[in-house]
Amino acid sequence: MTGASLWPRYAEPADLAAIEAVPLAERNLPESTYTLLGRAAARWPDRPATTVLPAAARWREPVRRTFAELLADVHRYANLLRELGIRRGDAVALMAPNCADLVPATLAAQLAGISVPLNGALSRDHLAELLRLSGARVLITAGPELAPEIWDTAKGFAPQLDALLVLRPTGAAGEPAVLPAIDSVRVGYLADLAADHDASDFDGEPPAASDLAALFHTGGTTGAPKLAAHTHANEVADAWMIAANSLLDVGSVIFAALPLFHVNALVVTMLAPLFKGQHAVWAGPLGYREPALYGQFWKIVAEHRIAAMSAVPTVYSVLAQCPVDADISSLRHAMVGASPLPAAVREGFQARTGVTLVEGYGLTEATCASARSFPDDPRPGTVGQRLPYQRMKVVHPDTGDELPRGETGVLAISGPTVFPGYVVGRDGDGYVLDGLGKLRGGWLDTGDLARLDADGFVSLAGRVKDLIIRGGHNIDPAMIEDTLLDHPEVTAAGAVGRPDEHSGEVPVAYVTLTPGATATEADLLAWAAGRVPERAAAPKAVTVLDALPVTDVGKPYKLALRADAARRAIAEALAPFDGVTVDGVIEDGTVVAIVTLASEVDETKVTSTLSRYTVPLRLTYEGHP
Structure with a gap:
């Protein structure tokens, strides 16, 4: 496969048709995430692959790995896992904030078995259920120096484990904390236990494209936790679709700060850069949740010549308030997703930096990304055009019939990134997977209300389950939110149903405002009442908050x-x-x-x-x- 065939031109919406004229199978993508890493190490062995910052205050003391060093550590860690009994169909759970060793540990888990990244902030009951579903007997976890609370949680799961492999903080110096002895459980620091293992090759059989690579939890803060399965083919295909972006060339530097238990961190900032030998600079363990990061952010961009970053709207809202105190001319691709982008945030960030925010859309059940925007061809009100080889349609929420372009219904996706299902059990052949109503004839029901235009651009209109039902009348919360976001002092908005004795529920809204805003709740209520498109959707109350509730990865948390x-x-x-x-x-x-x-x-x-x-x-x- 030539470079021209692997990397078609992909800079504007019109390029999509030419890309898809070549079948994906003819692009000769790597077989697995391991093959992808090996390809990068062979082509750019001495080029930096990862640079991990210990913390914002110590950003000048990073830990760096070249592609060759990253592959060597992945081999060591995977061979240790194999010694511990991990085979192709076995799960390896990982529960730690981002640190230098978590990147190779994640890739090693996908090489030796199946990675199961966990958010250590979930309730103990949720974590216990996820471990039970996965069947993981090995847990790679933060140690007492890196995250004491996670370490305490991890020790509580020891009776159901064979091994606890412990991670130290990035750049840790001196003697590590002494780890406790636990009956029948191998406990030790991952780097120490793996030090003498073979770094040149993997002792087992490498994974195939159809093998499971990861189990990602979803629904952990909004309902019963589920594990969504990803194959190696899913992850490699989605990473290629992101890497195909012609605006980012070989060697571009990517900033990474989302937690590795989230698909965006894995696919967008860990796997996609491997395709073009791009250097990923990782923030400290708190990522974008570390307040001190924002005071140093532009200096970090200048020092590493960051070309691209990926974050949620709340991050860009804060950055729009931070004076640019360094040369950030390298930054040309700022991606945003997970929740609607308020116009005030878009305009404020661009005015501060000169960089256009590029919206995207995706979900765990479609691996990660399914749509992207183009900085030179903005389409306000959309989250981008479908990615190559992914198919999209909008269907009626009740009948499932496909709707004409421009009409609003439920967005459905098919193609190489759609997951094979959720884990519902195990049998003699491995995991039992079930679409649980999300998969219908190869199409994924996203649960998102949307409409498509003729060019395949997606406009979201809220979640089906977030519909406000007032006396039997369905109200799209996005209608209210968009109206409030048009107010010059509103930076974020969320509309939900409030219980009502007469109508079942009525719409109410919550907003955040720009610093120094003078608008009152009464002002905003009057603004919405005079502008919302339909009378029934006019909110009965508008409440101003300091911040709207979000999940750990920045998605709106409307249940709160x-x-x-x-x-x-x-x-x-x-x-x-x-x-x-x-x-x-x-x-x-x-x-x-x-x-x-x-x-x-x-x-x-x-x-x-x-x-x-x-x-x-x-x-x-x-x-x-």
Whole structure:
């Protein structure tokens, strides 16, 4: 496969047809993520592959690996895993914040077996369920120096494990902390245990394209956790689609700061750079969540000549407020996704930096990325054009019939990046996978409301499950959010349904404002009432927050808003009663209103009032659990 065939021109929307004129099978993509790494190490052995910062305050003390060094460490770690009994169908769980050794550890897990990256901030019950589903007997985890809370959690899972392999902080010096001895569990530092293993080759059979590479959890903060399976072919194909971007050439430097338990970090900033020998500069263990990073950010861009970065809108909102105190002329590709991009953030970032934000769209069940935008051909209101070889259609939410271009329905995707299913069990042949209603005839139901234009550009219109149903009438929350985002002082907006005794639920909104904003909640309510496209969608209340709730990877967390809306609605209904307190909590992905009564409150009257609401309720009493 020639370089010209592997890398077609891909700089503008019109290039898509020419790219797809060559079948993907003829592009001779690497067989696996291991083959992809080996290809990079063979072509650019001495070029830097990863540079990892210990922390924002120590950004001038990074740990660097060349491509050859990265491959050598992957071999060592994979051969250690093989010694511990890991074979092709076995899971290796990884639970740690980003650090220098987590990158090779992740690739080694995919080489020896199947990687299962875990978010250590999830509840213990969720983590226990994910470990049970995966069947992992080896856990690579943060040690007491790197993340004490994660280490404490990891030790609690020791009885169900064969080995705990421990990671130290990036650039750690001196003697490490002494690790406890745990009966029947091999406990030790990963780098030390792997030091004497073969660095030149892998002792086992390398993975094939159809083999599972990873199991990524999804739904961990919004409902029962699920493990979505990715094959090596899924990950390699999606990484190639991202790397094919003609705006980033061989040797470009990519900034990485999202956690490696998220698909964006794995595919966009770890695998895609391997295709063109690009250098990935990784932030410290807190990534974009480290406040000190923002004060040093432009200096880091200048020092490493960062060409591209990927983040969520909240990150760019903060960066738009940071004075540019260094030469950032190298930065030309700033990608944004995971949640809607407010116009104020787009304009503020571009005014500050001169760099156009490039929107994208993707989901774990389609590996990672499925659409991208083009800085020289902006399409406001869209999240980009479908990526090569991925197919998209919009279907009716009830019938499943395909809708004409321009009409809004449920977005469906097919192609080489669509996952094979969720893990629902194991049998003698390995994991049992099931689409659980997401896969229908090879098409993935994304659950996103969207419309497509003639060029394959996607405009999102919210989540099907986020629809506000007012008296049987479906209201798209994006309609309200877009109206509020048009206000010059609004930087983010989220609309949800609030329980209502007459209509079931009514729309309410939450917003954040620019620093020094003067708009009041009453002003914003009047703004929305006068501009929202349909009368029924006019919000009944607008609440200003310091920040909208998000997940650990920056996606909007609307369940938290719905819980607050439920709390406010029930509290308002029970205001006539003294001695009543209300809380809104999330249990298994459902909002529940917890009503606590003092002993003198008439329970019958309270129950009668609450019967007018459909939100799940639970009564408790002062002094009782």
